[in-house]
Amino acid sequence: MPKSRRSKLVSLTKVSKKTKEHKGAMINEVQENVDKWQYCWLFEVGNMRNSHLKTVRKLWKDSARIFFGRGAVMAKALGTTPEQEHKAGLHKIAQKIKGQVGILFTNSPPAEVTDWFADFHPPDFARSGNKATQTFILPEGPVMQQHSTPPEPFPHNEEPQLRKLGLHTKMVRGVPTLENPHTVCQAGKTLTPEQAQLLKLVGVKMITFRVGLRAYWTAETGVVTQVEGESVDGALVEEKTSDGEDEDEVMSD
Incomplete structure (x- = not known):
């Protein structure tokens, strides 16, 4: 018997949800990268555009690993307390994973990373809700x-x-x-x-799309260093460091 050509209703409400297995796999992947790379950077994004973030991923694909989004899972992978952290000092990074932020793992020296991102600020079209930068x-x-x-x-x-x-x-x-x-x-x-x-x-x-480097963790020492310079909103960020015993905040919003 030939198949009916009548229109059939297709439900669009069935969306596959992220399971515990997916979250567990991401946690394992983040922790594997902690063990693999020398530095773990915390960065924030200003005027987020997927196309520009994809460009960053592409240009760093051979020398870094980037995670962006699902902040709660990334924070859990790093560990938000000294007792839970995957390695010493990482809880100071995990506690600041809020909003439009991500983490970047690399072996590139900090000066090289900061210089590269300082030069990467492609312009883009404003969206509704942005403030005009000029008349x-x-x-x-x-x-x-x-x-x-x-x-x-x-x-x-x-x-x-x-x-x-x-x-x-x-x-x-x-x-x-x-x-x-x-x-x-x-x-x-x-x-x-x-x-x-x-x-x-x-x-x-x-x-302007900007990646603001907020801080980095060094595997060899467990020290978290806040980056000196401007954040994506133009606020001045000063540099200071904290060792594994100091529980004071080392990054400012």
């Missing part, structure tokens, strides 16, 4: 796209989208044109969805 004004005349050099005018078929995003345009010789300057956003103010979309269409990038 951006579209001048009177043809609405130009900044994606190319030199800038090019928007095609005629995109005028409805521009008008939907708040521009008062008219067609002049087939080109969407402004009769008056239009302020897209003002520096320091939170972007609306329409503003963020318009900035993306125009080609203006206002945020």
Whole structure:
């Protein structure tokens, strides 16, 4: 008998959950990397973009191992107390695994790691909720796209989208044109969805993806060293160290 061609309902609510086995496997993997590498870094991410984090993973794939996400499992793997820590000093890293943070294992010297990440800050398009880093004004005349050099005018078929995003345009010789300057956003103010979309269409990038190195643990000594410099939010971070006997915090948010 031939199969029925009638539409069948397919449930989209069945999503495979992470089991205890998955969590256990991740804990084992983190601990194996603790035993393998000389340094364990704690890092935070500003203006998270998966594409940029994938680039970091790709560029470090031969000299590091990166874990990001599922912070509770990573913290448990390292051990959050001196009694539970996998190796001496690691609980000082584990206690700070909160929010958009990850851990990086490597044998590369600390100076090399900090220099590399200090230079890695690709720009990207802001999203709704981000704060504008500058006041951006579209001048009177043809609405130009900044994606190319030199800038090019928007095609005629995109005028409805521009008008939907708040521009008062008219067609002049087939080109969407402004009769008056239009302020897209003002520096320091939170972007609306329409503003963020318009900035993306125009080609203006206002945020920077950053990996802020907060601290690193050294396997040989068990010492946790806080990194000196700026965090992803621009706050100054000073450097200090702590040995395995000192229970004071060695990293500041």
